[in-house]
Amino acid sequence: MAAPQNTIALVYDYDQTLSPNYMQDDVLFPKFGINPAQFWDKCNSLVHEQKWDGELAYMKCLLDYLGMDRVTNDMLSELGAGMQFFPGLPELFEDLPKASLRPEHHIAGIKMEHYIISSGLKALLDGSKLKPFVKEMFGCEFGEDSEGLISFPKRVISHTTKTQFLFRINKGLLRYDQDVNDHMPAEQRPIPFHNMVYVGDGPTDVPCFTVLERNGGHGIAVYNPEDPTKKSFRKCYQLCTHAKRVQHIAPADYREGSHLWLLLSQMVTEMADKIMLTRTEELDRSTVAAPKF
Numbered sequence: 001m002a003a004p005q006n007t008i009a010l011v012y013d014y015d016q017t018l019s020p021n022y023m024q025d026d027v028l029f030p031k032f033g034i035n036p037a038q039f040w041d042k043c044n045s046l047v048h049e050q051k052w053d054g055e056l057a058y059m060k061c062l063l064d065y066l067g068m069d070r071v072t073n074d075m076l077s078e079l080g081a082g083m084q085f086f087p088g089l090p091e092l093f094e095d096l097p098k099a100s101l102r103p104e105h106h107i108a109g110i111k112m113e114h115y116i117i118s119s120g121l122k123a124l125l126d127g128s129k130l131k132p133f134v135k136e137m138f139g140c141e142f143g144e145d146s147e148g149l150i151s152f153p154k155r156v157i158s159h160t161t162k163t164q165f166l167f168r169i170n171k172g173l174l175r176y177d178q179d180v181n182d183h184m185p186a187e188q189r190p191i192p193f194h195n196m197v198y199v200g201d202g203p204t205d206v207p208c209f210t211v212l213e214r215n216g217g218h219g220i221a222v223y224n225p226e227d228p229t230k231k232s233f234r235k236c237y238q239l240c241t242h243a244k245r246v247q248h249i250a251p252a253d254y255r256e257g258s259h260l261w262l263l264l265s266q267m268v269t270e271m272a273d274k275i276m277l278t279r280t281e282e283l284d285r286s287t288v289a290a291p292k293f
Helices: 023-032 036-049 054-066 073-080 091-100 103-107 122-126 162-171 203-214 231-242 259-286
Strands: 007-012 111-121 136-144 150-155 196-200 218-223 248-251
Touching (some): 007 162, 007 259, 023 054, 023 073, 023 122, 036 054, 054 136, 073 122, 103 259, 203 218, 218 231
Parallel strands (some): 007 111
Antiparallel strands (some): 136 150
């Protein structure tokens, strides 16, 4: 029997998508007196001169800088409470479903879920004000030693491995003890790609944009309208106009009535309507008329 497939998933990158700041710059560097320019210079040196993967480079640098501070994952989560977001967050997570799903959608069991896939630190996300509103958050993680101190990268999520988590959402396999490579027929997957929207800010989101674009989903590239350099806008413009990775770009303003809000709301409503139409068509095809006298 086919899965109901009545869930709509909104999936977000974090840094410069939900927040104007990198999460490390926002709360971690000020707490431990780390100079951001020096930190990122060291990361970039590992990447460009020694050919490190970018995410492993920044996690190594974090361990180097925090080595004397006896940091735990719980300490990182406490810092996450101070992370700042673009306007309209976290309110959108509760308000958008109310504005986008009509009573008949709710009666039909259609619902919306939110997910975050980030190359940032999951421990910071776990302590953030977004946590109560998000079904699952995926991010890089540190393991801990026998004293409970962060000791080594436990999990690293790069821009290419982000797509694994789209498939986890697609298949409903959110736990790491569930093998995302297990075969699952399309009709058994609880959230089809065409019921997903991915929101990101730049080239590191291209693999996720591509997966959804090829499978009937939606992508939105967002930019910081307060960026004086306009670099944030140019990244999105390139993704849309020249690279054809997304059909929509919008300022990262999540307040009700904004361009981004209207895009998300319309996409959700249309997906909900399509779910109901598909059910009606399936019922019509499977119904056999009774004999007439």
